[in-house]
Amino acid sequence: xxxxxxxxxxxxxxxxxxxxxxxxxxxxxxxxxxxxxxxxxxxxxxxxxxxxxxxxxxxxxxxxxxxxxxxxxxxxxxxxxxxxxxxxxxxxxxxxxxxxxxxxxxxxxxxxxxxxxxxxxxxxxxxxxxxxxxxxxxxxxxxxxxxxxxxxxxxxxxxxxxxxxxxxxxxxxxxxxxxxxxxxxxxxxxxxxxxxxxxxxxxxxxxxxxxxxxxxxxxxxxxxxxxxxxxxxxxxxxxxxxxxxxxxxxxxxxxxxxxxxxxxxxxxxxxxxxxxxx
Amino acid sequence: xxxxxxxxxxxxxxxxxxxxxxxxxxxxxxxxxxxxxxxxxxxxxxxxxxxxxxxxxxxxxxxxxxxxxxxxxxxxxxxxxxxxxxxxxxxxxxxxxxxxxxxxxxxxxxxxxxxxxxxxxxxxxxxxxxxxxxxxxxxxxxxxxxxxxxxxxxxxxxxxxxxxxxxxxxxxxxxxxxxxxxxxxxxxxxxxxxxx
Numbered sequence: 001x002x003x004x005x006x007x008x009x010x011x012x013x014x015x016x017x018x019x020x021x022x023x024x025x026x027x028x029x030x031x032x033x034x035x036x037x038x039x040x041x042x043x044x045x046x047x048x049x050x051x052x053x054x055x056x057x058x059x060x061x062x063x064x065x066x067x068x069x070x071x072x073x074x075x076x077x078x079x080x081x082x083x084x085x086x087x088x089x090x091x092x093x094x095x096x097x098x099x100x101x102x103x104x105x106x107x108x109x110x111x112x113x114x115x116x117x118x119x120x121x122x123x124x125x126x127x128x129x130x131x132x133x134x135x136x137x138x139x140x141x142x143x144x145x146x147x148x149x150x151x152x153x154x155x156x157x158x159x160x161x162x163x164x165x166x167x168x169x170x171x172x173x174x175x176x177x178x179x180x181x182x183x184x185x186x187x188x189x190x191x192x193x194x195x196x197x198x199x200x201x202x203x204x205x206x207x208x209x210x211x212x213x214x215x216x217x218x219x220x221x222x223x224x225x226x227x228x229x230x231x232x233x234x235x236x237x238x239x240x241x242x243x244x245x246x247x248x249x250x251x252x253x254x255x256x257x258x259x260x261x262x263x264x265x266x267x268x269x270x271x272x273x274x275x276x277x278x
Numbered sequence: 279x280x281x282x283x284x285x286x287x288x289x290x291x292x293x294x295x296x297x298x299x300x301x302x303x304x305x306x307x308x309x310x311x312x313x314x315x316x317x318x319x320x321x322x323x324x325x326x327x328x329x330x331x332x333x334x335x336x337x338x339x340x341x342x343x344x345x346x347x348x349x350x351x352x353x354x355x356x357x358x359x360x361x362x363x364x365x366x367x368x369x370x371x372x373x374x375x376x377x378x379x380x381x382x383x384x385x386x387x388x389x390x391x392x393x394x395x396x397x398x399x400x401x402x403x404x405x406x407x408x409x410x411x412x413x414x415x416x417x418x419x420x421x422x423x424x425x426x427x428x429x430x431x432x433x434x435x436x437x438x439x440x441x442x443x444x445x446x447x448x449x450x451x452x453x454x455x456x457x458x459x460x461x462x463x464x465x466x467x468x469x470x471x472x473x474x
Contacts, residue, residue: 031422032422034422035421035422036371036372036422037371037372038372040371040372041372044400045393045396045397045400047389047393047396048381048385048397048400086301086304090297090298090301093297094294094297094298097290097293097294097332097333100332100333101290101332101333103372104332109372109374109425110330110332110335111425112333113333113334113335116333117317120297120317121314123297123301123304124300124301124304124310124313124314125304125310127305141314141318144318145317145318145321148318148321148322148325149321149325149337151325152321152322152325152326152336152337152338153337153338153339155325155326156325156328156336156337156338156339156341157340157341159341160338160341160342161341161342161343164343165343167343168458169344169457169458169459170343170344170458172458172459173344173345173346173454173458174340174344176452176454176458176460176461177344177348177452177454180452180461180464181350181375181379182375182426182427182428183427183429184429194459239427243426243427243428244425244426244427245423245424245425245426245427246425247423248422248423249422249425
């Protein structure tokens with residue numbers, strides 16, 4: 001049994017996997033939106049908001065931002081609970097898009113997109129009055145979307161830098177600068193990696209290979225477990241060495257592809273064995 | 279409003295309307311297919327052209343080779359006895375470290391002096407408030423881990439520090455050695471100071 005399955009390969013419908021997926025998106029989405037101090041924007045000097053307003057018109061009066069944040073969290077929790085899924089998922093997605101646009105005026109929190117896409121897909125595939133979709137399709141589409149994101153990330157390195165991206169100097173310089181900016185200097189554990197050209201080249205090649213491999217494996221319906229674990233390891237290493245953390249935001253999405261049905265089946269069997277027969 | 283903003287407003291409004299209509303008519307297979315196809319298409323176009331139009335970021339992450347020299351701005355505050363501390367991004371929530379650096383750079387290259395001073399006063403007020411919150415340990419609830427790390431203040435940092443009254447912006451220059459094997463120099467230059 002692998003930790004992550006490709007729903008384009010294992011196409012068997014699983015109500016449990018879809019339910020767990022819904023709860024994860026709703027719960028993590030609510031957590032992320034509540035952790036974020038949107039209300040503080042109301043006190044920012046007006047001219048700063050104006051100066052940096054990339055998406056000007058959509059911002060609207062700052063007084064409603066806080067209310068919008070609570071509404072988004074409420075919608076996400078209702079979605080997690082399976083209440084009016086079509087309505088709550090659509091509303092939550094649109095609110096997150098607006099909050100994200102507001103945020104983009106001053107900051108760069110594009111990770112909200114990770115929650116917006118699955119919400120839109122769940123809204124589209126859940127019938128009126130249902131709590132979950134009646135097909136495994138939403139999980140398939142969500143995985144394709146995330147594979148596209150990785151593929152673009154990998155491809156952009158090749159098209160914009162080419163071979164020079166893989167030289168040990170690039171990764172070493174990137175780590176040195178980011179660690180200085182985000183971690184107050186290079187942690188001692190990182191120095192093992194920095195002092196070894198061979199490891200740096202391997203890490204660079206592995207990064208682009210993993211990023212490009214996922215979409216291929218997904219589309220040819222091959223197992224994705226190894227590549228997903230590799231990508232997760234990449235995120236952990238980036239977080240530790242550079243202080244840029246995709247582990248939790250993308251980690252939530254990874255959880256959608258854990259074979260919950262199979263795990264619960266195995267647990268049930270094991271539990272039965274342990275229970276003494278009367 | 280600039281033209282680009284109006285276009286964006288129009289596009290995002292259209293996106294919201296199309297989404298609501300698509301969900302309402304989602305029982306038809308063709309609607310689902312067209313909507314999903316468009317989403318995937320927009321993601322691919324944003325990625326290939328490198329043009330980010332929210333909610334479709336370009337996802338070009340670290341696409342270019344690290345240059346030898348990195349320039350950025352850093353905001354610090356000091357108390358009456360000139361004990362200085364770097365302002366962490368969490369004091370300026372909801373900003374993250376990169377936008378804080380960008381804001382500091384923009385503020386002191388494009389703002390008028392009056393606006394720079396207003397900005398400085400705002401940061402001082404925010405920072406003092408944040409310092410009080412750290413001392414009260416009000417920041418301990420389970421926040422979603424920040425996307426960009428950045429060490430916040432601890433009660434230890436704030437031992438014996440008075441309220442902050444000086445606002446400073448430094449230009450920082452990180453130079454890597456020729457073979458990119460270490461940081462050759464980390465220079466800082468004071469570019470703006472404001473005492474309240």
